[in-house]
Amino acid sequence: MKIDSLIKQNYNISKQIPLSRYTFTKTGGEAEYLAFPKNLEQLQMLVAAANEDGLDITVIGNASNLIISDKGIAGLVIILTDMNEIKLDGDTVEAQAGATIVKTAFFAANHGLSGLEFAAGIPGSVGGAVFMNAGAYGGESEQAISEVTVLTRSGEIKHYSLDEMHFSYRHSLVQETGDIVVSARFKLEQGDKLKILDEMNYLNALRAYKQPLEYPSCGSVFKRPT
Ligand SMILES: Cc1cc2nc3c(=O)[nH]c(=O)nc-3n(C[C@H](O)[C@H](O)[C@H](O)COP(=O)(O)OP(=O)(O)OC[C@H]3O[C@@H](n4cnc5c(N)ncnc54)[C@H](O)[C@@H]3O)c2cc1C
Known part of the structure; x- marks a missing residue:
């Protein structure tokens, strides 16, 4: 083998x-x-x-x-959690699929970039967020994504534009193709760092109020199980 x-x-x-x-x-x-x-x-x-x-x-x-x-x-x-690099390229944040979407959102906020505030408490990875078009509080991944890089099941690397991703509610192209998401680029806007962080903390407080964080599937939101 x-x-x-x-x-x-x-x-x-x-x-x-x-x-x-x-x-x-x-x-x-x-x-x-x-x-x-x-x-x-x-x-x-x-x-x-x-x-x-x-x-x-x-x-x-x-x-x-x-x-x-x-x-x-x-x-x-x-x-894919060991493929977790997050990089800045102008107003674009590029994150590998295994980075958490929370870390990616805080990385963007700490660079004064707005557009991922909605993701501050979604407990998935960037790959999972792309696959699911994850969203919350009026925001969805597709609103920030500009490009997705995948590895096809036959081993080919492909780059998909936003249009090619066929995003809809909790749906994306990779659910049809079976491609493996390798990384995503998020095109963001300059904003006020403190305002962005305030908004994220507010959304997380709302989430903590609504979700019973003491249970296994919720309690791991801020700490991944080891
Ligand atoms: C407490 C709690 C709160 C949540 N809140 C929200 C919310 O507010 N909004 C929301 O949208 N979702 C929410 N979710 C659901 C979940 O966090 C999201 O769907 C998230 O996007 C899943 O990402 P993941 O990395 O955990 O994916 P996984 O659970 O690991 O996988 C989900 C699917 O994605 C596929 N996948 C994962 N990574 C890749 C990859 N790199 N390439 C190809 N396919 C891949 C898997 O094969 C699988 O089919 C919540 C879940 C919990 C437990």
Whole structure:
């Protein structure tokens, strides 16, 4: 098996790992293979190996919108949380898929960039936010996204413009194609840093008031399970 040869090459891959360790609900059976790629090259190698071995591939972001069966997941499960770089490019923030959308929103705010305030309390990753067109309090991911980079299941890197993403309510193109979101670019507007942070803190206070944070699926909003 090609995937077994990657394990020997010190790729971060393990066998038969309980996914309950990673999900917000703290439930879910074992992944046959579980990998945490650190960069795009590793992700490409994993996809190529799984394809060669005929293994199904399941991608997980922050596991905040998933209920995984106790039977677990056959094939290769890829968790992208180690691909979490966030960069500034003028008024655009570029974030890798495994960065949390919360961190990305605070990164933007701390650079005086407005447009991601709505995301201040959404507990998903950037990849999950793109996949779901996540939104809250009148804002949606599609309002800020300018470009999405994906790795197709056949291993090709593609760049989609906003129009090509076919966003609608909690829907995006990648739900149809099965592409793996690698990174997203958010085109934002200059704003007043303190006002932006105030708005985010206000929205988080509203959320804390409405959601019972003491329960597993909610209590992990500000702290990802380890
Ligand atoms: C307490 C709580 C509050 C929430 N509040 C909101 C809210 O206000 N608004 C909202 O929209 N949602 C909300 N959600 C739902 C959830 O946070 C979002 O849907 C989020 O976008 C999911 O991101 P994730 O990284 O956790 O995705 P996961 O749960 O890991 O995955 C969800 C789906 O996305 C796919 N996926 C994840 N990453 C990638 C990737 N890189 N490439 C391709 N596919 C990928 C997975 O395969 C899966 O099908 C909430 C959830 C909880 C538990």
